[in-house]
Amino acid sequence: xxxxxxxxxxxxxxxxxxxxxxxxxxxxxxxxxxxxxxxxxxxxxxxxxxxxxxxxxxxxxxxxxxxxxxxxxxxxxxxxxxxxxxxxxxxxxxxxxxxxxxxxxxxxxxxxxxxxxxxxxxxxxxxxxxxxxxxxxxxxxxxxxxxxxxxxxxxxxxxxxxxxxxxxxxxxxxxxxxxxxxxxxxxxxxxxxxxxxxxxxxxxxxxxxxxxxxxxxxxxxxxxxxxxxxxxxxxxxxxxxxxxxxxxxxxxxxxxxxxxxxxxxxxxxxxxxxxxxxxxxxxxxxxxxxxxxxxxxxxxxxxxxxxxxxxxxxxxxxxxxxxxxxxxxxxxxxxxxxxxxxxxxxxxxxxxxxxxxxxxxxxxxxxxxxxxxxxxxxxxxxxxxxxxxxxxxxxxxxxxxxxxxxxxxxxxxxxxxxxxxx
Ligand SMILES: *[C@@H]1O[C@H](CO)[C@@H](O)[C@H](O)[C@H]1NC(C)=O
Ligand SMILES: *[C@@H]1O[C@H](CO)[C@@H](O)[C@H](O)[C@H]1NC(C)=O
Ligand SMILES: *[C@@H]1O[C@H](CO)[C@@H](O)[C@H](O)[C@H]1NC(C)=O
Ligand SMILES: *[C@@H]1O[C@H](CO)[C@@H](O)[C@H](O)[C@H]1NC(C)=O
Numbered sequence: 001x002x003x004x005x006x007x008x009x010x011x012x013x014x015x016x017x018x019x020x021x022x023x024x025x026x027x028x029x030x031x032x033x034x035x036x037x038x039x040x041x042x043x044x045x046x047x048x049x050x051x052x053x054x055x056x057x058x059x060x061x062x063x064x065x066x067x068x069x070x071x072x073x074x075x076x077x078x079x080x081x082x083x084x085x086x087x088x089x090x091x092x093x094x095x096x097x098x099x100x101x102x103x104x105x106x107x108x109x110x111x112x113x114x115x116x117x118x119x120x121x122x123x124x125x126x127x128x129x130x131x132x133x134x135x136x137x138x139x140x141x142x143x144x145x146x147x148x149x150x151x152x153x154x155x156x157x158x159x160x161x162x163x164x165x166x167x168x169x170x171x172x173x174x175x176x177x178x179x180x181x182x183x184x185x186x187x188x189x190x191x192x193x194x195x196x197x198x199x200x201x202x203x204x205x206x207x208x209x210x211x212x213x214x215x216x217x218x219x220x221x222x223x224x225x226x227x228x229x230x231x232x233x234x235x236x237x238x239x240x241x242x243x244x245x246x247x248x249x250x251x252x253x254x255x256x257x258x259x260x261x262x263x264x265x266x267x268x269x270x271x272x273x274x275x276x277x278x279x280x281x282x283x284x285x286x287x288x289x290x291x292x293x294x295x296x297x298x299x300x301x302x303x304x305x306x307x308x309x310x311x312x313x314x315x316x317x318x319x320x321x322x323x324x325x326x327x328x329x330x331x332x333x334x335x336x337x338x339x340x341x342x343x344x345x346x347x348x349x350x351x352x353x354x355x356x357x358x359x360x361x362x363x364x365x366x367x368x369x370x371x372x373x374x375x376x377x378x379x380x381x382x383x384x385x386x387x388x389x390x391x392x393x394x395x396x397x398x399x400x401x402x403x404x405x406x407x408x409x410x411x412x413x414x415x416x417x418x419x420x421x422x
Contacts, residue, residue: 024162026057026169029155032072037157038062040076040085044150047128048399050086051103051357058170058215059157060103060357061088066111070131073154074139077131084130084144086153090356090400091119091127091143092326099326100129103156103357105210115140127401128356146356146399158211161295169295170215176202176291179225190230190264190283194244197232202291204232206243207267208251210358210421213276216290220269226288230281233265241265245292254278256363256418257392274361274396274422322348329354329421335369335406335414346408354400358421361396362404367415369406376403389413396422 025037032038041053054060064070064087077085088103089112100109100119115137121127126145132138144151158171166174176197179186184196190204197204207213220226232244243249255268255277266281281287320336321327327350336346354360362375364386372387378401386393395402400421408414 022161023159025159026157029157030076031159033068035159036063036069037159038072038076039155039157040080040152041155042080042082042152044082044152045086046148046150047086047144047146047356048359050151050153051088054088054153054155054157055211055214055357056218056221057155057157058211058218059155060211061086062154062156063088063102063104064111064113065102067113070111070113070139073131074133076154077133077152078138080133080152082133082152084132084142084149084151086144086151087129087131087141088156088357089129089141091121091129092353092401094120094122101328101355103355105328105355105357113139113141115142119143163295166295168219171212172295174202174293174295175205175216175219176200176293177219177223177225177229178289178291179223181291186225187286187288189286190234190289193230193287193289194232197289197291200291200293202293203245204230205290205292206232206245206247207253208247210251210253213253213267216267217269217276219290227270228266228268228281228287230285230287230289231265231267231278232292233278234283235263235280252278253420256365256420257394259392273359274394276422320348321350323350325351327352329358329360329419332416332418333404334416335408337408338414338416339366346406346411348406348408350404352402352404352419354421356400358400359397360400360402360419361394361422362402362417362419363392363394364390364415364417365392366413367392367417368413369408369415370410370412371407373404373406373415376405378402 025031029037029039062073089100091100093099097112120143125143128144128146129141130144132140160169161172163169168175194204233241234244235241258279260280262280262282264281264283265278268275268277319334321333322336333350336348368389369387372385375384375395377383377397378399384395
């Protein structure tokens with residue numbers, strides 16, 4: 001047995017040497033399938049706390065996309081004494097896997113391993129999904145109540161490329177915050193920041209997913225150095241932003257309530273639960289900034305960045321999404337006929353949601369209503385019931401689901417609101 005053990009160790013070490021300049025995982029995470037990094041956390045946490053632990057690494061709970069992933073997670077889970085662990089799948093209805101989504105937000109599941117009778121979002125169960133760790137049903141998935149059950153969990157973060165010179169290494173890129181650069185002032189105007197990054201072999205940061213937002217928030221979390229950084233985005237004409245590193249604009253996280261002007265973008269790094277959002281800033285203003293450098297080109301690019309929502313309303317003149325039963329973030333809803341036509345039947349309900357990894361926030365950008373807009377959490381508790389002519393405001397739901405109802409029959413101006421994961 002000891003011999004076997006040392007043989008294994010030798011093999012393991014050789015393996016890590018061979019891969020030293022290639023794909024690696026953050027410390028404590030294990031490379032699976034050459035494309036993702038997994039780690040078992042054996043503390044018992046409720047689903048939201050488990051997700052918050054994973055997002056602090058720039059990841060989510062594990063996305064199981066095939067039988068190989070399932071076996072890898074099942075093997076990790078076997079070492080815990082708990083009977084089940086959280087995985088990164090969330091279902092909105094019972095016994096209907098077309099309503100289940102992975103935390104990676106890339107649409108319907110391509111692989112499932114539910115035990116018979118699941119998913120079950122009914123009484124005593126819930127939308128969250130766990131994997132059995134032992135016995136004849138080891139590796140099978142069952143539904144569990146998100147806010148009640150505490151259990152161990154497996155986090156997934158993207159693999160990256162080894163670079164011993166890099167402190168903040170994520171998904172194939174090295175991130176250098178301005179306050180960690182020796183010999184230069186931590187704040188600069190956008191144009192000076194561009195030069196400073198360039199001189200260090202980097203570009204100012206571009207952002208391509210919610211995971212990357214979460215990773216960047218974590219870089220600044222404990223340093224308390226700044227509440228905002230300038231991003232590597234610039235607007236040549238008033239409304240269109242481009243990344244200065246020429247990467248594709250395939251994700252955005254604008255603060256829907258932002259009313260400011262400027263041709264540059266700042267990212268909020270305050271203590272707010274929904275921090276990370278982008279606002280317009282003046283390019284001449286001196287601010288902290290973040291440089292980002294690709295480590296090599298060998299890491300496979302990943303992530304479908306945007307969640308697939310329900311198909312758009314077939315009526316091209318109605319953007320209300322009135323009476324949607326499941327509309328996934330990011331998205332926009334309005335009162336029926338907003339802001340022009342006043343329809344006779346104007347009662348609407350909206351069921352809005354995001355994947356299990358995040359919570360849902362709604363941002364009312366324009367609202368003038370005679371009858372209240374009722375905003376409920378997942379369990380039917382009223383979160384807010386605004387009415388009248390109001391300034392823009394937000395409502396943050398405690399979970400990934402909210403329901404909104406509104407009777408617009410009084411023919412007032414109505415409302416428009418954007419909803420986003422936070
Ligand atoms: C998910 O699956 C359902 C039924 O199988 C289908 O109607 C729906 O369009 C799919 N959605 C996506 C985003 O693929
Ligand atoms: C996300 O999930 C889909 C299937 O649900 C899968 O095809 C895709 O590879 C996944 N992406 C990542 C980064 O895990
Ligand atoms: C940005 O700030 C500079 C100097 O502080 C000022 O001159 C300029 O007008 C501002 N630009 C905008 C668009 O506010
Ligand atoms: C939305 O659904 C409600 C309840 O089913 C119905 O009374 C209302 O007329 C519907 N609204 C529209 C605009 O179809």
